[in-house]
Amino acid sequence: MTKRDIIIIPDPVLREVCEPVAKVDDAVRALADDMLETMYEAPGIGLAASQIGILQRLFVLDVAKEDEPKNPIVFINPKIVWSSEETSVYQEGCLSIPEYYEDVERPARVKVQFQNREGSEQEMDADSLLATCIQHELDHLNGKLFIDYLSKLKRDRVMKKFAKQAKQSAKA
Ligand code: GNR
Ligand code: NI
Numbered sequence: 001m002t003k004r005d006i007i008i009i010p011d012p013v014l015r016e017v018c019e020p021v022a023k024v025d026d027a028v029r030a031l032a033d034d035m036l037e038t039m040y041e042a043p044g045i046g047l048a049a050s051q052i053g054i055l056q057r058l059f060v061l062d063v064a065k066e067d068e069p070k071n072p073i074v075f076i077n078p079k080i081v082w083s084s085e086e087t088s089v090y091q092e093g094c095l096s097i098p099e100y101y102e103d104v105e106r107p108a109r110v111k112v113q114f115q116n117r118e119g120s121e122q123e124m125d126a127d128s129l130l131a132t133c134i135q136h137e138l139d140h141l142n143g144k145l146f147i148d149y150l151s152k153l154k155r156d157r158v159m160k161k162f163a164k165q166a167k168q169s170a171k172a
Contacts, residue, residue, distance in 0.1 A: 001037045004052040006095050009162045014096055015143040018050055018057045021076050024119030028058070032074045032117055035060045044095045046133045048140030051096050059137035063130050078114035078138055081123075083107035090132045092146045100158055104149045106135050 007013055021028055031054060039047040039060055046061035057077050064071040088108040093101045109127045112134055116122045126134050136146055147155045 001033045003041050004034055004038045006051050007053055009097050010159055013053055014050060016055050017143050018055045018141040021056050021058055024076055024115055029117050032060055036072050042095050046137045048137045050140050057141045061133050063133055074117045076115040078112055080110050081113050082111040084109040092136060094146055102150055104146050106132055110134060
């Protein structure tokens, strides 16, 4: 397993729409393992392939609490097939937007269809943090970020701050 570098905004790769995974083979499983290692190392509770520059439709997550056993899940070619009318608000963060947190309102519960690491079709009902995280990761696969749900003022402010940082580190 190899820890990969996480891409930070305003890198345009984060705005790309990812392509379906054609076949769940050993290469895809190795990629998923790298993504899990990168996520745990960060640390974060989710990671989409585009965040390490791989434009394929898969993400990993583990929303287990610190005192609970690890529960890594790999979602390949995920699709939300149902969302609740009811919404919930979570303070979200993103490994591609370090140290920035804001409340986001999303459907409280979702049903997601995906392929697991064996390539079998699976369905999962999710609520609370898991539901939020699944939607956050699926957005990544479509080039969408949680700051897109904020006011233009807030989003512009964040983008400007990270653009400036990128410029600084390019110079150094
Ligand atoms: O680590 C993460 N925490 C988090 C908290 C609330 C809602 C979503 C997330 S996902 C984020 C990791 C990440 O950037 N995944 O794309
Ligand atoms: Ni994210």
